[in-house]
Amino acid sequence: EGVERSDLKEGPGHLPGSAPPGQLGNVVISGHRTTYGAPFNRLDELQLGDAVVVETRTTWYTYRVTGLSVVAPTAVEVTFPVPGDAGATPTQRLLTLTTCNPKYSAQTRLIVRALLQTPLAKAPGVLPPALRAGA
Template identity: 55%
Template sequence: MRTVLRSLAELAMTAGLVFGLFVAYLYWGTGEYTHRQQGDLHDELERRWNAARVHRLAADEPRREKSGATAAPTDGQAYALLRIPKFGSSYEYTVVQGTGTADLRKGPGHYPGTAGPGEIGNMAIAGHRTTYGAPFRRNDELARGDEILIDTATTTFVYTVTSRTVVRPSRTDVAAPVPEHAGARPRKAMLTLTTCHPEFSAAYRLVVFAELAGRRPRATRT
């Protein structure tokens, strides 16, 4: 009996160690992967934006920017910058184009086919809540009036939160041009952030809605 109990205790300790290592990987291992990807994506975005600005200056063809990309990026490529002042000055993520598994491991992903920054319609962005950097972990803290900033090459688009809700994963209409009203014609620029809910579960989706409140020249960074 003692031998059996000792064996069971050893198995329990081993299982606990394996589980602990697995949890550590989910938090730090996947987070480190996203951190490296974010660095590369940010550099890619800045290079592309700088090249576009130089090209416009050389061609002497100033034009008003309508979206964050001078040419539509493909899935997995850098798209725009996302900042949420409520989460601190260090909160900044490069949004990628696409919401596939590989895309969201790099950072928040822009739903293909939804509006671009500042455009009439609904710009929808998905992101992880518990793994791969957990960019949307604190989205349940966002409240009406909080700012969400989307940076493009020359412009910062300022959205303010209007509401927050929890829906089933099947509710894809939250990413419609008029959120929750599939088929309706949009008349204003909106932003929707989606993530899993509750934490450590994919049973529901936490959705944050926002509307464009203004725009300003993007501050040049050195």
């Protein structure tokens, strides 16, 4: 939990105040592209329709990419429960991934948007289809 520099040294972080995975609103997760293990190094290679799987202690959440964009670092509206509309009530279960852009620079932010498709309760030997061999 957290997106401060010290949090992101440990890996991707969940923006406090953004929705938890699977809930109505916007789950916002930030990560580095080129340092601290570079967890989002290839984020720019995602394409529309690609699966993004978020794992929690109890559930796998599969989201499908609906858009990619590049914004200014000050564009906080991408993190709103309804991106771009601070006062709106959310009706969708969204995921927003954010990282610095381009690689080796913090000039802009790469934003990947995705929509929840399928939650799957975790159980021994059970993986979401997007993570199974051959998927």
